[in-house]
Amino acid sequence: MVLVPETQFWQFGKWVEVVVDDQLLLDETGKTLKYGRSTDENEFWMPLLEKAFAKLNGSYEAIIRGFARNAFVDLTGGIGETIWLPNCPPKNLCKRAQKALDRNSLMAASITGKRGKRPDGLYNHHAYSITKIHKMTVGVKEMEFVRLRNPHGKNEWTGDWRDDDETNWSKVDPKEKEKMQVKKEDGKPEDGEFWMSLDDFRKVFHLLHICHLDANAPREKDAPFRWHSNSFQGRWKSASGLNNPDAFWTNPQFYVSLSEESEILISLIQKSRKDLLWIDFDVYKYLDNPDQRKRLLSSLKVEKKVTSWLKEKNKVEDRTESLKLTRGDYLIIPMNRASEEGDFLLRIFTEKKHLFRKLEIK
Known part of the structure; x- marks a missing residue:
């Protein structure tokens, strides 16, 4: 041994x-x-x-069992984000996926439903890596395509644009096909990699998992983009839950300043994986005066949010959101629904440089 x-x-x-x-x-x-x-x-x-x-x-x-996003984060230290594909417009999806690939982010997609193999050759509750986005003209129509890979190296998509779909691939210029590395050959075994149209991808898959790598993560030498990152370990007090509106202002408060418009990723992780709480965060315009901030947070109709959480959200380990914020100063409030104590980690990745600090609550 x-x-x-x-x-x-x-x-x-x-x-x-x-x-x-x-x-x-x-x-x-x-x-x-x-x-x-x-x-x-x-x-x-x-x-x-x-x-x-x-x-x-x-x-x-x-x-x-689990989500590819969580495994990505454990392996890289990046920020994990999950997109519910049925609610994501095609143009926005193509743009976000391509941007993620350009930034060397890790991506995978999965299908919900009863576990097992589907008639189209794919498996429910199985993570497929996304390795490329490609646009090309087919006939007179411009189409977007997604290249995926089954990590098992077999069991590929059997629908339109599968490797041996001669009807569709015959419409594509041979040079374009070679550029896309379509490599199905008679007698050769599957390699697990296949193409789908973006339309089919959105119809079949339900979850898109993205792991945004931080500034210190290994990446290709020709990838110039790096996030500006910050993090803070915090703890909720027993009286600051959403079910106690009068004490909502006592939640931990974090200040973020952007000198120019920037994309920002905010990730809130609760540190107990056994006794999960309903967690979330809100972003507000920053008020420099502590008394004004207290009045703002005390005046929020947070009781309504408790009801919406019970209907729309489940207990999860983390919440992540991608925002586009203009130049200015902002306030981030991490919260839980119940008035329970708990430890958390708040992280932010910004496209542009930022200032970040925890505010003292008096």
Whole structure:
């Protein structure tokens, strides 16, 4: 038995080291690894990484289910964002996905519903990587396409624009097809990678998971974009929940100043994964006078928000939102629904430089 050098995972603002040995579980045959494995029988980094991740979370069973977004964050320390695709307009979706790829963000998509294989060759509750967005003219119509990959390396989409869809691909210029790297050949096995039209993608998939990498994450040398990031560890007091409007102003308050218009990602993570609270945050225009801020927060009709939360939201580990804010000063209020104590991590990524600090509440 050999100990494997430390593997690090991001947990609530810190990198945690995990040490494992090189003993790996085999299936019933005693010849094949039971869980993750590479197509190269001599490559073991992936099952060793999986073992370390299982140790961090308590067992292999604990990492069987979950969202790709959370795994991305644990592996990279980035900010995870999930988009409900049925509510995302096509033009906005194409633009956001392309921008994410240009910024070296990690992306995956998944389908809700009963677990198992679908008639179209895809699986519900399975993460498919998104590796490229492409626009081209087909006939007289400009179309957008999404390239996805099943990490299992097989079981591809069997609908329109599948690798061997000669009817549709015959309409595409051979040079364009070569540029898109459509590589299905007779007698060759599937590689798990396939193209779909954006329209089909939106009809089939329900969730788009994006992990925005912070300034310190490894990236390609020719990727000039880097987020400006900040974070703060905080704690809710027992009286500041939304069900106690008179004490809402006692919630932690954070000041953000933007010198120019900027895209901003705000992520709120609660630090207990067992006893989850209903959490959220609001963004307001900043008032410099503490008494004015108190009057503003005390006058909010937060009782209505409690009702809407119960109807529209579930208890989750984190909330993330992408905003476009103009130049100015802003106030971020992280909150929970009940008057319960709890620890949280608030993070912001901004496209442009910013100032960020926690305000004293008196």
